[in-house]
Amino acid sequence: MALVDLVMPKMGESITEATILKWFKHPGETVKMDEPVLEIATDKVDSEVPSVAEGVIEETFFNVNDVVPVGAVIARIRSGAAEPATTTTPVTSPANQVADSRPLAHETNHKPVTTEAYTHTASQNGARFYSPLVLNIASSEGVSLSELENIPGTGNDGRVTKKDILQYVSNKKTGQVTSPGVTTRHEPETVTATTTVTTHTKPTILPQVHEDRHAVQTTYTGNVEIIEMDRMRKLIADHMIRSKQTSAHVTSFTEADVTNMVMWRNKVKNEFEKQEGEKLTFTPLFIEAIIRCIKKYPWLNSSIDGDKLIVKKDINIGMATALPTGNLIVPVIRNADQLNLVGLTRQVNNLSNAARNNRLRPDDTQGGTFTLTNVGTFGSLMGTPIINQPQVAILATGVIKKRPVVIETGQGDFIAIRHMMYLSLSYDHRIIDGALGSTFLNAVAKELENFSTDRTL
Numbered sequence: 001m002a003l004v005d006l007v008m009p010k011m012g013e014s015i016t017e018a019t020i021l022k023w024f025k026h027p028g029e030t031v032k033m034d035e036p037v038l039e040i041a042t043d044k045v046d047s048e049v050p051s052v053a054e055g056v057i058e059e060t061f062f063n064v065n066d067v068v069p070v071g072a073v074i075a076r077i078r079s080g081a082a083e084p085a086t087t088t089t090p091v092t093s094p095a096n097q098v099a100d101s102r103p104l105a106h107e108t109n110h111k112p113v114t115t116e117a118y119t120h121t122a123s124q125n126g127a128r129f130y131s132p133l134v135l136n137i138a139s140s141e142g143v144s145l146s147e148l149e150n151i152p153g154t155g156n157d158g159r160v161t162k163k164d165i166l167q168y169v170s171n172k173k174t175g176q177v178t179s180p181g182v183t184t185r186h187e188p189e190t191v192t193a194t195t196t197v198t199t200h201t202k203p204t205i206l207p208q209v210h211e212d213r214h215a216v217q218t219t220y221t222g223n224v225e226i227i228e229m230d231r232m233r234k235l236i237a238d239h240m241i242r243s244k245q246t247s248a249h250v251t252s253f254t255e256a257d258v259t260n261m262v263m264w265r266n267k268v269k270n271e272f273e274k275q276e277g278e279k280l281t282f283t284p285l286f287i288e289a290i291i292r293c294i295k296k297y298p299w300l301n302s303s304i305d306g307d308k309l310i311v312k313k314d315i316n317i318g319m320a321t322a323l324p325t326g327n328l329i330v331p332v333i334r335n336a337d338q339l340n341l342v343g344l345t346r347q348v349n350n351l352s353n354a355a356r357n358n359r360l361r362p363d364d365t366q367g368g369t370f371t372l373t374n375v376g377t378f379g380s381l382m383g384t385p386i387i388n389q390p391q392v393a394i395l396a397t398g399v400i401k402k403r404p405v406v407i408e409t410g411q412g413d414f415i416a417i418r419h420m421m422y423l424s425l426s427y428d429h430r431i432i433d434g435a436l437g438s439t440f441l442n443a444v445a446k447e448l449e450n451f452s453t454d455r456t457l
Contacts, residue, residue, distance in 0.1 A: 004053040006037060006075040008068045017069045018042050019133060019162065021231075025057050025075075037075060040068075041133075041231060045329065045360045055079040065161050067133075134165050140238045141169045162231075232327045243389045248429040251384045252438045256445035258400060259419040261285055264453045272457060276342050284344035286372060286397055287317050289447035291337045294370060297440045299432060301369045303390040309431055318368030318388060319348065321355040322377075329355055330388055332368040341457075376400060382422040392432055395444065398422040421448075 008018060018040040025037045036048040037057070058076040062068050138148055143165070151168050153160040220226065229237065265280060272280045294301045294315055302311045315337040318330040331351035336344065354360045370391060375383040376399035383396040400421045407416050425441040 002079045003058060004055070004077045004079050005073045006049070006052055006077060008040070008070050008072050008074050009049060010070045017067050020062055020064055020066050020068060020074070021046060022064060023060065024048075025051075027057050027059050029057050031055065031057055031077060042362050045362055045365055046232070046358060047361065048358075049074075051077060053077045053079040065163055066155055067159060067161065133162055134160050136235070136238060137162065137165050137169070140241070141165075141172075143169065143172075230325070230327075232323075232325070232329075236327060239389070240386050243386050246389055247387050247392070249384075249387065249426055250429045250432075250434065250437065251424055251426045252434065252441050253382060253422060253424045254438075254441050254445045255420055255422050256448045257405065257418050258421050258448050258451070260453050261448055261451040262400060262419040264451060264455060267453075268457060272345075275457065276345070278342070278345045278349055280345055281348065282397075282400070283319060283348050283372070283374060284341055285451075286374070286395075286448070287319070287333070287336060287344055287348070288341065289444050290317065290370065290372060290395060291315055292447055293440055293443040295337070296443060297436065299436065300393045300427070300440050302392055302431070303369075304392065304428065304431055312369040314367075314369065316367050316369045318365075318371040318391075319351070320371060320373035320385075321352055323355060323358075329360065329365060330368060330371055331355055331360055331364045332366065334367060371395070372397070376421065382424050384424060385426050387426055387428060392428040393437070393440075394426050395441075396424045396426075398424070 019042075020038060021041050022039040023037070024039070025031050025035075031037060031051045031054065033052075033054045034050045037051050038049050040047060040049055055077045058078045060075045061072075062074055068074055134148075137143075138145075147168075148160060148165075151160050151164055152158075153164055155161040155164070261282070265282065265285070269280045272278070298311050299309070301315055302309055304310070314335055316332050316334045317336040318332045320328055320330050322328055331354070333339070333344065333347045333351065336347075339347065351360070351364060354364065368388060368391060371385075371388045371394040373383070373385050373394060373396050375385075375396050379399050381401075382398045385394045385396045387394050398421055400419050402417050403420045404415050405418045405420060406413050407418075423441060423445055425437055425444075427437040
């Protein structure tokens with residue numbers, strides 16, 4: 001018999017910790033090799049941690065909602081193996097592992113989805129450490145760092161957990177908690193079960209929009225059903241709001257005659273699947289056209305850092321994918337310009353399947369430089385997509401429909417039935433002007449229209 005340590009796996013280059021969402025196995029229960037033991041979440045994706053041995057769960061060291069650093073022992077498995085198993089982490093107490101791992105988290109280049117001020121202050125604060133998720137919620141809800149420091153934490157070593165920050169925000173909305181430094185001149189009223197937090201720091205002035213937004217959510221009338229957003233939906237909502245607040249969104253539209261592309265795909269799709277073992281969809285064909293145009297107009301493949309434009313030499317195409325829950329995620333095809341049609345098709349299909357089956361790794365959603373969203377999948381003619389920060393543009397393709405259109409030829413004009421599709425490009429007007437945005441969009445449309453029906457596999 002041997003004890004095998006199950007450690008928090010490294011899930012990406014910039015991922016230093018994860019939150020435990022659910023335990024599938026508990027002490028005393030048997031587990032097989034590679035069988036899921038628990039579900040964890042980062043600020044990108046949710047994933048399962050499989051067992052590294054077959055045996056019985058001896059003990060678990062963390063609870064649901066605990067934030068655990070990468071490399072920490074989260075459980076021990078009593079294996080039936082004759083020889084002792086080699087552990088990847090020294091057997092120390094979980095509390096020490098958490099404390100020892102904190103400097104590692106501070107020394108990495110990981111930047112949680114929050115403001116620079118939040119990240120910097122939290123990293124320099126030796127007394128408390130805040131997870132990216134907690135900082136993200138605090139930033140979106142207007143909770144200052146001085147308030148965070150006074151929130152009682154129920155996590156390990158007094159850490160503020162997701163539950164703690166959400167409870168604080170809820171209390172704050174109902175007036176049970178006041179912001180630091182805020183004083184009132186009227187006589188205090190008798191209030192039960194309230195907490196007042198005061199410090200000598202400079203008061204944080206909350207934007208009035210936050211107060212108005214929270215106020216309308218306190219009462220509900222009529223026949224309603226109240227549904228709590230899940231963790232991913234809250235992250236998506238925050239990401240969308242931040243994008244709108246960050247970028248000056250402009251959307252341009254055009255249409256493309258994709259008859260040649262549709263006819264070619266219909267002609268070769270069965271042979272392609274038989275030859276390559278992959279279904280050929282329109283998505284890799286769209287990505288091919290986007291890549292060719294990005295090479296002509298590289299500013300569309302960039303990001304903004306203050307007053308600097310960071311033009312990306314790598315072309316990493318994100319593709320918006322709907323999950324079974326209805327949420328949206330954007331897996332990324334890295335170095336897409338170095339792949340041929342077969343390679344793109346495999347990447348598109350593999351990432352789509354991984355997303356639908358909750359098998360995406362955190363690295364699969366990082367590093368995108370340009371995003372494609374196919375709103376036509378759901379029957380939409382066109383859309384006005386929101387930019388996926390920190391990118392500067394996102395292209396939406398609408399549904400392909402047969403329509404009568406006027407065809408201009410040297411022998412005159414005539415009407416024909418063609419496969420038509422609307423394209424829309426949302427771009428950051430801080431750096432991409434209408435001329436460049438429209439030129440790029442029309443270039444993509446021309447690439448699709450000029451698709452050769454004589455192309456070979």
